[in-house]
Amino acid sequence: MLAIRDLTKTYANGVRALDGVTLDIPRGMFGLLGPNGAGKSSLMRTLATLQSADGGSVTLDGSDGPIDVLRDKDAVRRQLGYLPQDFGVYPKVSALDLLEHFAVLKGLTDRKQRREVVDGLLVQVNLWDARKRKLGTFSGGMRQRFGIAQALLGNPRLVIVDEPTAGLDPEERNRFLNLLAAIGEDVVVILSTHIVEDVTDLCPTMAIMNRGQVLLTGRPSDAIEAL
Numbered sequence: 001m002l003a004i005r006d007l008t009k010t011y012a013n014g015v016r017a018l019d020g021v022t023l024d025i026p027r028g029m030f031g032l033l034g035p036n037g038a039g040k041s042s043l044m045r046t047l048a049t050l051q052s053a054d055g056g057s058v059t060l061d062g063s064d065g066p067i068d069v070l071r072d073k074d075a076v077r078r079q080l081g082y083l084p085q086d087f088g089v090y091p092k093v094s095a096l097d098l099l100e101h102f103a104v105l106k107g108l109t110d111r112k113q114r115r116e117v118v119d120g121l122l123v124q125v126n127l128w129d130a131r132k133r134k135l136g137t138f139s140g141g142m143r144q145r146f147g148i149a150q151a152l153l154g155n156p157r158l159v160i161v162d163e164p165t166a167g168l169d170p171e172e173r174n175r176f177l178n179l180l181a182a183i184g185e186d187v188v189v190i191l192s193t194h195i196v197e198d199v200t201d202l203c204p205t206m207a208i209m210n211r212g213q214v215l216l217t218g219r220p221s222d223a224i225e226a227l
């Protein structure tokens with residue numbers, strides 16, 4: 001589980017992007033819904049240890065006990081998979097080569113073991129047949145599925161995906177969301193989106209954010225009704 005308490009963040013320009021966010025996020029898929037500017041990416045980047053908070057606390061259940069997410073960044077990163085909103089890929093590199101490269105960075109030093117992991121992930125995200133193609137030739141949906149493969153390297157306990165379905169056509173979107181749903185119940189998977197159906201279709205629990213605050217949390221059916 002991920003416990004977020006009274007998290008605050010004001011940027012240098014004076015924008016208060018996180019205004020006392022308190023949330024308990026259970027294992028399984030969790031939807032974070034809100035309009036553009038609500039503070040979703042700010043929250044996601046903070047949880048992914050890419051930016052600091054001004055105040056509050058975040059605790060993640062780790063394999064060796066609770067992790068203080070805001071302070072023990074190395075420990076979080078070992079348990080984290082992240083697909084950022086603006087995930088860029090090197091257009092001239094093949095999917096296989098780049099995933100191998102990410103795997104080395106993740107510490108998968110044993111060549112044979114690394115190959116097994118990389119091949120398994122390419123199959124899992126349905127990119128095996130395209131593994132030798134350059135990423136620049138991939139469709140948006142293929143790129144996002146590649147993004148999930150890199151996020152799953154190293155068996156993370158926390159997977160964060162930020163606005164992953166923006167720009168995908170309905171078929172690609174379904175493929176992508178089903179991939180997320182298959183990650184498993186032991187992993188905290190946070191899906192940030194401004195599309196209501198992304199959440200209602202797949203997430204047992206969710207939160208709605210606006211103006212840096214959590215408006216409500218619960219099951220999608222209850223939460224949407226309460227709006």
Ligand code: ADP
Pocket residue numbers: 010011012013051052
């Ligand atoms: P921090 O307080 O986390 O250091 P900054 O305000 O210094 O954040 O900005 C971090 C980065 O985000 C900078 O590169 C900045 O150009 C960029 N940035 C600034 N304003 C915005 C905005 N409104 N939306 C998204 N990114 C922004």
Ligand code: ADP
Pocket residue numbers: 011012013015016017034035036037038039040041042043
């Ligand atoms: P969302 O992901 O829900 O669209 P964001 O977290 O990107 O929300 O943005 C929340 C608010 O913070 C917005 O007003 C945005 O312009 C501002 N903002 C986001 N990133 C930065 C930044 N790096 N520097 C300054 N302002 C930012």
